[in-house]
Amino acid sequence: xxxxxxxxxxxxxxxxVKAAGPAAARGARMTDVxxxxxxxxxxxxxALRQPAVVDPETLKRIHGAINATGYLPNRxxxxxxxxxxxxxxxxxxxxxxxxxxxxxxxxxxxxxxxFDLMIADSGYVLDGEETAVxxxxxxxxxxxxxxxxxxxxxxxxxxxxxxxxxxETGNLVRRPIDMVASxxxxxxxxxxxxxLVGKGxxxxxxxxxxxxxxxxxRERQAGYxxxxxxxxxxxxxxxVLESMPGLRGGAGALIELMKxxxxxxxxxxxxxxxxxxxxxxxxxxxxxxxxxxxxxGSDDNELQECVSPALTSLRFPRYDIGCTAASMLLNRxxxxxxxxxxxxxxxxxxxxxxx
Amino acid sequence: xxxxxxxxxxxxxxxxVKAAGPAAARGARMTDVxxxxxxxxxxxxxALRQPAVVDPETLKRIHGAINATGYLPNRxxxxxxxxxxxxxxxxxxxxxxxxxxxxxxxxxxxxxxxFDLMIADSGYVLDGEETAVxxxxxxxxxxxxxxxxxxxxxxxxxxxxxxxxxxETGNLVRRPIDMVASxxxxxxxxxxxxxLVGKGxxxxxxxxxxxxxxxxxRERQAGYxxxxxxxxxxxxxxxVLESMPGLRGGAGALIELMKxxxxxxxxxxxxxxxxxxxxxxxxxxxxxxxxxxxxxGSDDNELQECVSPALTSLRFPRYDIGCTAASMLLNRxxxxxxxxxxxxxxxxxxxxxxx
DNA sequence: TTGAAAGCGATACCAG
DNA sequence: CTGGTATCGCTTTCAA
Numbered sequence: 147x148x149x150x151x152x153x154x155x156x157x158x159x160x161x162x163v164k165a166a167g168p169a170a171a172r173g174a175r176m177t178d179v180x181x182x183x184x185x186x187x188x189x190x191x192x193a194l195r196q197p198a199v200v201d202p203e204t205l206k207r208i209h210g211a212i213n214a215t216g217y218l219p220n221r222x223x224x225x226x227x228x229x230x231x232x233x234x235x236x237x238x239x240x241x242x243x244x245x246x247x248x249x250x251x252x253x254x255x256x257x258x259x260x261f262d263l264m265i266a267d268s269g270y271v272l273d274g275e276e277t278a279v280x281x282x283x284x285x286x287x288x289x290x291x292x293x294x295x296x297x298x299x300x301x302x303x304x305x306x307x308x309x310x311x312x313x314e315t316g317n318l319v320r321r322p323i324d325m326v327a328s329x330x331x332x333x334x335x336x337x338x339x340x341x342l343v344g345k346g347x348x349x350x351x352x353x354x355x356x357x358x359x360x361x362x363x364r365e366r367q368a369g370y371x372x373x374x375x376x377x378x379x380x381x382x383x384x385x386v387l388e389s390m391p392g393l394r395g396g397a398g399a400l401i402e403l404m405k406x407x408x409x410x411x412x413x414x415x416x417x418x419x420x421x422x423x424x425x426x427x428x429x430x431x432x433x434x435x436x437x438x439x440x441x442x443g444s445d446d447n448e449l450q451e452c453v454s455p456a457l458t459s460l461r462f463p464r465y466d467i468g469c470t471a472a473s474m475l476l477n478r479x480x481x482x483x484x485x486x487x488x489x490x491x492x493x494x495x496x497x498x499x500x501x
Numbered sequence: 502x503x504x505x506x507x508x509x510x511x512x513x514x515x516x517x518v519k520a521a522g523p524a525a526a527r528g529a530r531m532t533d534v535x536x537x538x539x540x541x542x543x544x545x546x547x548a549l550r551q552p553a554v555v556d557p558e559t560l561k562r563i564h565g566a567i568n569a570t571g572y573l574p575n576r577x578x579x580x581x582x583x584x585x586x587x588x589x590x591x592x593x594x595x596x597x598x599x600x601x602x603x604x605x606x607x608x609x610x611x612x613x614x615x616f617d618l619m620i621a622d623s624g625y626v627l628d629g630e631e632t633a634v635x636x637x638x639x640x641x642x643x644x645x646x647x648x649x650x651x652x653x654x655x656x657x658x659x660x661x662x663x664x665x666x667x668x669e670t671g672n673l674v675r676r677p678i679d680m681v682a683s684x685x686x687x688x689x690x691x692x693x694x695x696x697l698v699g700k701g702x703x704x705x706x707x708x709x710x711x712x713x714x715x716x717x718x719r720e721r722q723a724g725y726x727x728x729x730x731x732x733x734x735x736x737x738x739x740x741v742l743e744s745m746p747g748l749r750g751g752a753g754a755l756i757e758l759m760k761x762x763x764x765x766x767x768x769x770x771x772x773x774x775x776x777x778x779x780x781x782x783x784x785x786x787x788x789x790x791x792x793x794x795x796x797x798g799s800d801d802n803e804l805q806e807c808v809s810p811a812l813t814s815l816r817f818p819r820y821d822i823g824c825t826a827a828s829m830l831l832n833r834x835x836x837x838x839x840x841x842x843x844x845x846x847x848x849x850x851x852x853x854x855x856x
Numbered sequence: 857t858t859g860a861a862a863g864c865g866a867t868a869c870c871a872g
Numbered sequence: 873c874t875g876g877t878a879t880c881g882c883t884t885t886c887a888a
Contacts, residue, residue, distance in 0.1 A: 158797055162832050173638075173662070173663060175864095175865060175866085176864080176865065176866065177866095185874075185875085186874065186875045187865090187866080187875085188867085188868095188874070188875055188876080189873085189874060189875075190875085191866070191867065192873090195867090199873070199874095200873070200874090201873060201874085204873080204874085216658075216659070216662060218635060218638050218659070218663075219639050219865095219866080220581075220639070220641060220864090220865055220866065221582045221639045221640050221641070221866090222577055222580045222586065222640070222641050222864085222866085223581050223864070223865030223866035223867085223880090224865080224866050224867070225577045225865070225880090226575075226577045226578055226864085226865080226867090226879095226880045226881070226882090227865075227866045227867035227868085227879075227880055228866080228867055228868080228880085229867090229880065233619075233640070241602055241605050241606045241609055242597075242598035242599070242602050242603065242606050243602075244597070244598075244602060247597050247598075247599060247602060248597065250596050250620075251595075251596045251597050251622075252621075254596055254621070254622065259632060259636065262619050262621070262636055262637075262640060263619065263620055263621065264588075264617050264618065264619050264620075265605075265609075265618055265619075265620045266609070266617070266618065267606075267609065277614060280573060281614070282617075283528075284572050284573050284574050284575070284576045285576050285577070285588070285617060286575060286576070286577050303571075304571070304573070306572060307528070308528060308573075309527070316799065334756060353651050370879080392801050392803055393804060393807045394803070394807070396836055397807070419804075422804075423807065425806050426808060426809070429809060430809055447750060448747055448748050448749070449774075449777075449804070452748045452749070452752070452778065452781045454781070454784060454785055476865075494871080530880095530881060530882085531882065532881080532882095536883040540858080540859090541858065541859045541860080542859090542881090542882080543858070543859055543860080543883085543884095544857085544858060546882070546883065547857090547858085550883090554857070554858095555857070555858090556857060556858090559857080559858085560879090574881095574882085575881055575882070576882095577880085577881080577882090578864090578880070578881035578883085579881080579883070580864090580882090581864045581865065581866085581880085581881080581883090582863080582864055582881075582882040582883035582884075583864085583882080583883050583884080584864065584883090690880070715884065759888050842870075
């Protein structure tokens with residue numbers, strides 16, 4: 147005897163003892179639980195993952211031992227042994243932006259308690275996304291959700307050769323890395339422009355976030371331009387703007403647009419809180435909305451509904467997109483064939499007083 | 502020969518072949534890189550973690566092999582072997598609320614590329630937090646950040662016996678599980694109330710989120726009450742409200758408060774977007790702010806600054822709190838003693854036109 | 857500067 | 873229903 151009890155925790159590192167403190171007490175292992183419950187480690191493992199197969203009496207002893215030891219399964223070991231993890235990785239352009247929070251929430255809710263979520267932001271930069279994806283792949287995530295739909299070649303390659311499911315959510319791309327759950331930004335912008343035309347506005351300005359590395363903004367601008375073309379309206383490049391995000395971005399854009407002659411009749415601001423910023427600016431200047439200037443926005447939220455006048459806006463099903471994305475991942479992970487590679491969740495135009 | 506090359510990927514599971522598809526191609530392992538670079542696996546391992554120790558020529562060959570194989574280190578295996586992970590776990594009350602996003606961003610920015618972030622929400626429920634913490638501990642995170650500062654006994658126990666660093670960020674508690682980086686909600690509410698009293702307001706209402714399981718809201722209400730007491734003002738329970746979150750919550754609270762007689766002169770709404778909701782409601786009803794009713798808020802943001810009249814508010818250093826929390830974690834993980842167990846990042850009163 | 861051998865703590869497979 | 877044994881892919885330790 148003696149040697150027999152020489153488990154890991156009895157050993158001492160020869161080198162620095164480090165600031166041991168409370169950290170010295172490492173958690174119990176499955177072995178400890180097994181010993182206490184007087185079963186083999188395999189039975190403990192089963193008790194945790196397929197309790198139905200284990201004798202109820204045995205099960206009870208094991209649970210007793212688990213409680214007594216405060217045992218928490220070591221998923222690192224579990225994942226290594228089983229060659230699969232329960233971590234889903236999520237990359238959004240910005241952690242700050244509450245738009246993405248909706249999708250994140252949808253993913254988290256749908257994944258439930260059996261999966262964990264790893265999150266990173268790309269900073270709206272393709273290389274940022276690549277870095278995040280590489281990190282996730284190193285953690286051997288079992289699935290990936292990307293908001294952006296434009297990627298570096300290496301990002302695509304890495305994900306594809308990792309062979310894990312991936313859902314893109316930012317735009318309804320035709321050729322996704324793997325799957326996509328989203329709506330058509332192009333169509334949404336087209337429809338909103340058409341809506342404004344239908345209301346009788348002819349000189350309609352357009353404001354989006356910077357197009358660089360942002361396929362959503364790009365698609366929306368294209369949708370706007372196509373609508374103008376289709377309705378035989380001329381394009382005036384002076385009233386097609388890219389703006390910094392934030393309320394001030396929208397406010398600044400509106401100020402600039404109001405200087406242009408001939409005067410614009412309406413403006414469609416899409417992205418972030420641009421439209422709200424513009425509306426508040428209009429109020430500050432006593433520009434009557436919609437008489438002097440009509441304003442339409444996108445990414446409808448409670449705020450757009452509560453300002454005066456309430457904003458006409460596009461509603462995107464961000465939460466549902468997150469739920470759907472997670473379901474698609476789960477389906478694939480479960481080994482089922484994907485129900486669909488490309489899921490269009492659509493969008494709605496919410497007409498209010500601002501147009 | 503033959504047997505010698507019989508590596509894992511040559512074997513076939515006897516059972517179901519599963520929907521192999523692209524997933525069949527599993528990534529390269531360190532062994533593959535080693536073989537290609539004609540070095541031992543140990544040298545590859547070193548090349549990755551302490552390149553300075555490896556011969557430059559060898560290093561070059563190894564990097565060549567890494568690129569050729571598309572090797573991505575398997576952190577699961579690495580973590581198991583080294584008994585430490587590079588994952589930090591973060592629990593916020595709600596993933597939707599952009600308040601918390603600031604802190605999350607601060608943590609993410611400070612952790613940098615060497616750590617990954619796992620996020621979960623507690624749904625404002627203590628048991629939700631416990632579940633999330635248990636999951637994180639199972640993943641063997643190397644540190645935890647909790648927004649909430651009230652916890653179930655088991656949550657505290659689990660974290661403490663896991664012996665990993667933990668920072669709480671929601672309130673400057675006296676007795677944290679481990680460390681805290683925050684500001685005093687009590688003091689903040691006290692000061693804002695005092696500010697209103699200083700402005701000459703006497704009948705001051707107070708609105709917060711529901712107190713249940715929410716220590717921040719509780720502390721703020723206590724701060725408000727203490728201020729009234731200190732300035733010799735009477736407490737009228739009819740004007741101390743708990744409100745649902747959201748703009749509508751704030752709007753509803755204001756409507757209710759405006760019915761109370763004698764009329765209130767000012768209201769301090771703290772939490773979520775309550776104050777903004779109240780202000781917008783006042784505007785809709787043409788209640789003059791601040792003449793008819795003064796409004797003060799908390800959690801200052803761009804919106805509160807851009808509405809008319811701009812809102813007097815409390816500014817909390819949420820981003821800095823995230824940065825500080827991450828630094829504290831990093832310090833501990835690095836083996837350094839913590840610079841401080843309790844860090845007060847303070848707050849500011851931002852006076853504007855609404856009071 | 858490099859390598860061999862022994863784990864890390866679980867799971868999978870097969871046998872009993 | 874239960875247990876033995878061989879991994880999983882990497883790091884640690886020790887020796888060369």
